[in-house]
Amino acid sequence: MLPPRVRRLLRLDVRDRERLAGDVNEEIAFHIEQRTQQLIARGLSAADARAEALRRFGAAYLEGRSIHASARHREDHMRLAEWRDALAHDIRHGIRLLGSSPGFTAVVTLTLALGIGATTAIFSVVDTALLRPLPYPAAERLVVLSDLQGELVAPASYPEFHDWRTHGGGIFSAIGVYFLTQTSLTGAGEPEVLRGVRGSSDVPRMLGLTILRGRALGPDDDLRSSEAVLLIGEGLWRRRFGGDPAVVGSTLTVQGQPAIVVGIVRADARAVPPQGLSTGEAPEIFLPLRLDESVAPRGLHFMTVLAQLAPGVPLSQARERLGDVAERLRSDGATTHGITMIPVTERVIGDVGGRLGLLFGAVGVLLLIACVNVANLLLARMAERHHEMAVRMAIGASRGRLIGQLLVESILRALLGGLLGVLIAWGSLVLARAWLPGRVPRADQIALDGRVLLFAFALSVGTGLLFGLLPALRAAGRDTAGALREGARGLTGGASGDRVRAALVVGEVALSFVLLAGAALLIQSFGRLSSVELGFDDGRTLTGYVLLPSSRYPDSTTRIAFFDRLTRRVASVPGVQGVALSSDLPVEGGTNGGFSIEGRTFPPGDPPLAEKRIVSANYFEMLRARLVEGRTFDGRDVLGAPAVMVVNESFARLHFPGTSAVGQRVAFSWGIEGMQTVIGVVADIREGALDRAILPAMYVNVAQRASDGMHVLVRTAGEPSAMAPALRAAVLDIDSALPISGVRTLRDVVRSGIRGSRLSATLVGIFSIVALVLAAIGLYGVISFSVMQRRHEMGIRTALGARASDVLRLVLWHGVVLVVIGLAVGLLLAMVSGRLVASQLYGIAASDGRTLAVTASVLALAGLAAAAIPAARAARTDPMVALRAE
Numbered sequence: 001m002l003p004p005r006v007r008r009l010l011r012l013d014v015r016d017r018e019r020l021a022g023d024v025n026e027e028i029a030f031h032i033e034q035r036t037q038q039l040i041a042r043g044l045s046a047a048d049a050r051a052e053a054l055r056r057f058g059a060a061y062l063e064g065r066s067i068h069a070s071a072r073h074r075e076d077h078m079r080l081a082e083w084r085d086a087l088a089h090d091i092r093h094g095i096r097l098l099g100s101s102p103g104f105t106a107v108v109t110l111t112l113a114l115g116i117g118a119t120t121a122i123f124s125v126v127d128t129a130l131l132r133p134l135p136y137p138a139a140e141r142l143v144v145l146s147d148l149q150g151e152l153v154a155p156a157s158y159p160e161f162h163d164w165r166t167h168g169g170g171i172f173s174a175i176g177v178y179f180l181t182q183t184s185l186t187g188a189g190e191p192e193v194l195r196g197v198r199g200s201s202d203v204p205r206m207l208g209l210t211i212l213r214g215r216a217l218g219p220d221d222d223l224r225s226s227e228a229v230l231l232i233g234e235g236l237w238r239r240r241f242g243g244d245p246a247v248v249g250s251t252l253t254v255q256g257q258p259a260i261v262v263g264i265v266r267a268d269a270r271a272v273p274p275q276g277l278s279t280g281e282a283p284e285i286f287l288p289l290r291l292d293e294s295v296a297p298r299g300l301h302f303m304t305v306l307a308q309l310a311p312g313v314p315l316s317q318a319r320e321r322l323g324d325v326a327e328r329l330r331s332d333g334a335t336t337h338g339i340t341m342i343p344v345t346e347r348v349i350g351d352v353g354g355r356l357g358l359l360f361g362a363v364g365v366l367l368l369i370a371c372v373n374v375a376n377l378l379l380a381r382m383a384e385r386h387h388e389m390a391v392r393m394a395i396g397a398s399r400g401r402l403i404g405q406l407l408v409e410s411i412l413r414a415l416l417g418g419l420l421g422v423l424i425a426w427g428s429l430v431l432a433r434a435w436l437p438g439r440v441p442r443a444d445q446i447a448l449d450g451r452v453l454l455f456a457f458a459l460s461v462g463t464g465l466l467f468g469l470l471p472a473l474r475a476a477g478r479d480t481a482g483a484l485r486e487g488a489r490g491l492t493g494g495a496s497g498d499r500v501r502a503a504l505v506v507g508e509v510a511l512s513f514v515l516l517a518g519a520a521l522l523i524q525s526f527g528r529l530s531s532v533e534l535g536f537d538d539g540r541t542l543t544g545y546v547l548l549p550s551s552r553y554p555d556s557t558t559r560i561a562f563f564d565r566l567t568r569r570v571a572s573v574p575g576v577q578g579v580a581l582s583s584d585l586p587v588e589g590g591t592n593g594g595f596s597i598e599g600r601t602f603p604p605g606d607p608p609l610a611e612k613r614i615v616s617a618n619y620f621e622m623l624r625a626r627l628v629e630g631r632t633f634d635g636r637d638v639l640g641a642p643a644v645m646v647v648n649e650s651f652a653r654l655h656f657p658g659t660s661a662v663g664q665r666v667a668f669s670w671g672i673e674g675m676q677t678v679i680g681v682v683a684d685i686r687e688g689a690l691d692r693a694i695l696p697a698m699y700v701n702v703a704q705r706a707s708d709g710m711h712v713l714v715r716t717a718g719e720p721s722a723m724a725p726a727l728r729a730a731v732l733d734i735d736s737a738l739p740i741s742g743v744r745t746l747r748d749v750v751r752s753g754i755r756g757s758r759l760s761a762t763l764v765g766i767f768s769i770v771a772l773v774l775a776a777i778g779l780y781g782v783i784s785f786s787v788m789q790r791r792h793e794m795g796i797r798t799a800l801g802a803r804a805s806d807v808l809r810l811v812l813w814h815g816v817v818l819v820v821i822g823l824a825v826g827l828l829l830a831m832v833s834g835r836l837v838a839s840q841l842y843g844i845a846a847s848d849g850r851t852l853a854v855t856a857s858v859l860a861l862a863g864l865a866a867a868a869i870p871a872a873r874a875a876r877t878d879p880m881v882a883l884r885a886e
Contacts, residue, residue: 177289359760
């Protein structure tokens, strides 16, 4: 601590300081001149004497500083030292204050911890999923190209990829194509189904895959006539082959065919293609493309085209030039479709960006409510400390000094809340890492790293300033003399203090209304999405995927025979009520492609599109799908018999309006030649996402169009998951080298389609409940404090004849007015912010009147309950006790 004389010196005004500095300069100059003359008298030259006098007086002058500058420099040092001492004193005082009121500190800390912890946790998710760059080299130049059919964006077909690569010179420095697949590995230990990527050699280079051993795939490997080779992932290499380097160059049996291992891929983030970033699971096997138009025609859309923009070509220019390419292809008659292009970052984020933005906004509102609540508590606290503040100012503390001390106290409270909030965030992220994979990109990388901790620290300091500034300004702005006169008369805050606290409660109610309304809308949206008509019964059904190797099952006859044996074997298991097959599961999407209708002509390269499924004869009956017209498949529909087809209602309405689809001739155009006769129409089955429009769909019988990979659906009498071991055993009984993968219930498949909506509804719902509690606590605190301030008034009213019901009504009316004003403001805010949540809703409008009315009712009841407790206390006030207290 600086001595009192120095502190008084630093409090002098500018003119006094300048005058004092001038006096000091003259005094120092006099002493230097005297010393110089003494040294000259001893025989030194004038220059040497002057230098020696300056050296003895201070090194600062040898550096060329003026006496005045040195004095000012010393003054600045004294001011800095005083500031450091004052800050240290304020911190010590703030820490003592926290310990002196543990109850108040606990309430403030917990309130802030909830807001800061939730915000930090959501920021960690947002930072990982949205803000950090993708792991690929030059990720900002990577784009995804898709086929554009009117307004429908579809995957590319192989011929389209070839066209875009041929005509895209100068736009892209690299362009490749790939698709995710599953493939079986046999002949080296237990058979298993592996996650795989099949694509052109440009894709691994654009993703930046690192080859640990061996070589990468090259352009020659993409040719269908080339020798079969593959890359394996580091995880598979270590798990199955023990990290043996001799595996490079060896031959593995993949999908029943021999293939040479030419390299091993490092298992890092770059090994995960964009579609896999939501799960973080790297592929275990990388296969070259080896396709041509004979096996992948123009109407078969299933591939992702990845391209890298050429250096110096901005996205806007690339889109313009790509539009010219599409126009040229249409002019040449190759297609009638367009081409769309988006950055790979947008492709990865998808609709997750909107959901996470909504969650971050919601948690920001929650934090703001917490800050308002704490500000209200501190205002009440300042009213208790008004005499202390007045005394401090009376003995010389400046308003700035007082504000600084109070802000330090607020920041200390916020840092304590932030510390607990980080612990809450850490616990939340432990759960998030187990829950978010598959829902959020790069969920496996979410962590409380340095960036997130720095955010939490900055958020805590900013929060402390936010909720502490208003109480500090009000405390420092009070009339000192008036506060000293009031002395120990009791709590005072004045009408202006009441108005400020009331305004804060109005703000809390309004913000809580916005959050509650948003949560109610999201919950209703999720409920409506969950109750969407599926077109099938998903109860008590187990699913699994079987992929047949072409070496042992090379043709339709052997494949049909295998799946026939499998269905009969599984059906014989006790507890099994039915077994069916499908090339794709409902709601997950699948193969979509073109078809033709007998007697109709469509533009070249632009056939109509439909979902295509290969199913067993009893597929519709087992799923309990409704037959609208005609019949479904039966024993007559076998290989060699007239080829038939079943379509859904959307297909029939779109392509055969006003007439029956039964009897029409349609070409499936996927692995089966010629036309098929439509024998039946079934009610629409949700073959794609639940929040998307139902697409036309066509079904052919697996007995007439065999497939090497099929999903087995098993309806059980009891719990379906208990049948999983029996399903695996049935497959191994028929072929001991065949694995089965993806075993799960059909209900889990359906639920996976709405997990994003569930995430938003759950988290915003939790935030809204916390906000409701905080708003109720805030209202309770304001009403209680008002009653405490007005206890003398209440005593006089009672003494003059006021009944308890009159006092009760008076206090309740105060609370009702605050809630009503808050609801009115909140309604306006909800209508404005409704646009932000509208994109996340299904089946309900953001301005739904019933939802807003119910939200207002819930908040009004909570507010009334919060005001009722202090009102009841006020009604029981003994007038003599209240008057004696004054």
